[in-house]
Amino acid sequence: MFQRHLRWITNLPRVKPFYAMKCNNTAAVLRMLSALGTGFDCASKAEMELALSLGVTPDRIIYAHTTKPLSHIRYAHTHRVDVMAFDSEDELLKISLCHAQAKLVIRIAVDDSESLIRFSLKFGARLASVGKLLQRAGELTLEVIGVSFHVGSGCTGGLAFKRAIADARHVFDIASLLGFQMRLLDIGGGFSGIGDFQEKFEEFSEVINESLDEFFPPDSGVEIIAEPGRYYVESAFTLAANVIAKRVVVNDVDERDDGEDNISDRVMMYYINDGVYGSLSCITFDPAHSNLEPYLHRAVESSEPRYKSVIWGPTCDSIDRVTENYWIPELHVGDWLLIDNMGAYSVSVSTDFNSFERADIYPVVSAKTWNALNLSHIYGIIQ
Template identity: 40%
Template sequence: MAAASLLINPSDFPSSLECYTTGSAYLPTPPSTSPPPPQVREKIIELKTIELPSFVTGSAQALMQSRIAELAMTGDDEGAFFVGDLGEVWRAWKSWVTELSRVELFYAVKCNPDPLVLQLLALLGTGFDCASQSEMTAVLSLPSPPSPDKIIFANPCKPASFVRAARSLGVDAMTFDNTDELLKIAKLHPRAKLVLRILTDDSKSLCRLGLKFGAPIETCPSLLATAQSLNLDVVGVSFHVGSGCKDPQMFDDAVGRAKTVFEMGRDKGYSFNFLDIGGGFEAEYFLPMAKTLREALDRHFPVEMGVRIIGEPGRFMVSSAFTLATNIIARRATAQAVLGAAGVVVGGLGTPESEKEEEKAMDFMSASIVSLNGSGEGSMHLGDAGSGEEQTPKVMYYINDGVYGSFNCIMFDHQIVHPFPLTLNGGASLQPFPRSFPPNVQMEEDLTVQMGYGASCEPASVWGPTCDSIDCVRNVVMLPRELEVGDWLGWGEMGAYTVCAASTFNGFNKSQVHYTTGTDPVASAAISRVLGDAI
């Protein structure tokens, strides 16, 4: 794609400076011979085409094990890494277009702005839900970008510079939920196609976005009247039932509210033809949600109404597509356990006195873990599984990614992540993936026990690499005793709200991504064909 230009209109800025007085003191007036103030130059931002990474074919497990073996042979940095299975993205797309054929897919970029995921979806014809200038430019900088009318600027409260950028990039569709936003848009992007974001019931969702966005129904008539007085083009309604919705009926209720606002728009002289049903979709609940939505849309917005309908799935598209591999960089356990397992005999170890001191140290370590957040609430705050609350960890494992990196999802997205061994005995034994990855929620039985490691497991805690004590990935989880420093732990369902919010706090790098097309021969061939010209 030829480089595009982002132009900022000089008319958006004052053409001259004004002089103000305070009492009798006047600011000095320039002499009449002074040159006029310089004209404000147009600000040009070049959109440089993104270079896409390469990918291979085969299973995520095979790619992950190959990478681990390569690192072991070369002695290179044991950095944590993701495997991105593009076949999973493809399957999610196929499921969406099959179950919700009336609803155009507009992927929520904020969930995971991975460039290869964005390019694959763009080539499949999807649109994009962008919330910032950076997200819009990322999408439009792809080797095969979508047209600007396949982007909705779905942030109801936008910086003025972002509105200018949207205008210059040709992105006209954008949301609003307040009067100030209307005044801003009327000044900076009067040609915008506006979508009124309404408040819905999101009480059954993981992240309640209604706490921040959405106009209550009773305020909609006045907002529409204001838009009309400003000669703004309001084309429809949007809503969001909250990220990670657990109750399909929330969509039924929201669609009914949207129909009410459509009627309000008609009363104000508008002819709405656009409905944005937002996100909130999870794989675990997708089929019943899709069924509820189909019925609600057919009831309130039958096909003959001619309403264009879009949806903004995020985690549904990418959560299962990314698996994380982390290396155990350190371990804290009793000296007797560590040295005994290594076959090392040290004088004084194994005596009643030494064992008593070791037990005291481990008891103190355990007490520290369960009180991280004060009053014994640390485990709930940091994603402890209910099955381990009555247990105390016998060993502490330190890995090379944590809550300041990919596991920020624990803090910000309320995830409870589930480790499984990729290697045992210091890397000597490669271990298989589980048959399927559970969602990142509390489970009665840890994943390792479900995989058959139960007899060899002991309660452990898992910590990130930084020097902050809040960097705890799991307080208590059952892990095999054979784990040693240098072994690898895997983590499934890590594609949503992970790498996108990772930082380099304390000087630790973000985890890199390696890609495969997966094992499904149909999907793999299709992905290779679709992406082939773009790489």
């Protein structure tokens, strides 16, 4: 994560990251990012509570959800979390009731057609309705200070940012005409956390920097922030799953695994202690993770025979399948499988269905990073 942060500040020097903690709210992740000086994008009262409990100051939090329960807005008011998003008149009415001093960003719907997971169907004001909404905010004497958007998670083309930044400029101009002092642009998330993604972070950054310089040049005085989630955590987590059970099926009949059958007739069924209802729910909703490739936590000889295998999660449900038609060497109960890039929308989405425990998390930090960030201080460890 340290390296990824350095990559961020090198490539997007004008954009301050506010980590989207919905992506992975493990305390060690939040502590590390807090030490690196990022802000935090919170979506709920509990997320704000968690960030504040770790010592994050309210000015480093944006309450970025546009559809908020009244009680959560009240919590933000009490704890001085002032910057929050809206995209409808009803939200404005709620905010004027519970947090009239809030500093608002209007979230706009943008073209997210190039992203793996799209959001503009659910969130964001259409450009055609922005003028009316801003007028209503004025009537309610609310302060609108900026614009936010999200090009969709797992964005595959940097030009989506260019189009969205141009749209945001248009909204800034409308708001300024209506008398608002606009000073914050939030370019959302969408950046991949995997090294060899379709378009590289550096290529995205180039498009973003050029667009910012064109539409929001440094002398405009506009502060630029983003809400990256995956970018920071996707590659930081590796899942280790244990084989808890095994069945060998030959021609649809269960066999003992010492039979003399033809290898190609066999299907090995393995059951591991994590699955779709646990850390691997991303298989069902996240195209970035639809083809997982678990690998053995031991050296594998190239001469070892491969068997057609199905890997199942531990629960009673048959949708709880991790891979199918997967050709790997034979596994045994007790073996460990590893899956890389499991930090995004994994542990934060997991359940304990069937009362199987959620995965334990073991943070590992290099001595260099530990010392550079003075993490002993963050963890309250006296040396």
